[in-house]
Amino acid sequence: MSNYTKTGKADGARTELHDKLGLTGAEISVNTLPAGASVPFVHAHKENEEIYFIISGKGKAVVDGEAIVLSEGDWIRIAPQGKRQFFASPDSPMSYICIQVKAGSLTEYTAADAIV
């Protein structure tokens, strides 16, 4: 069996990669909010840390009531209990990646986990 899976550029409002790529340590979604739109609810997590990367455009996150301005290239990590909601700017869409991982699950990484 091959040790890799690949998928092409995501399009549409939301693409989920867990099943598409056979992920076992993360769920990753690729999301686009049109200008002026937002995710229609506030949410938190039970166990999972989320890491967001802004691919293009601009907008904001609101975490526990605090607004955080976001633009292309920005990264934000949110603890499971953080109450979060994402908004595109009124004058720009925002495309972003959401990486969901189990908080505290990483043990070794990079040099300590590598076989070179």
Next chain:
Amino acid sequence: MSNYTKTGKADGARTELHDKLGLTGAEISVNTLPAGASVPFVHAHKENEEIYFIISGKGKAVVDGEAIVLSEGDWIRIAPQGKRQFFASPDSPMSYICIQVKAGSLTEYTAADAIV
């Protein structure tokens, strides 16, 4: 204590986010290879699954000796034991994200882990 951490756009050849963002379930790096360059070694992992996203440019991955053409927007998941090396195209740089997570660590996700 705040439930979020943020960092701005990465620059340079490689930026590692684990310590910068206080990640606990992943290590994430942002990497740029100049045109014609490659990561100078083949590597595999003990426990970690890696997921790569091509931010811009083009190039290829070689996994277990097989070449996989990559361009902007592509995603690739590599199992821990896959022997991998990344190359920018001879005529284009390639910028990519590498997400390192412990294989098999995700239990619940999205709706099953959410509190709305």
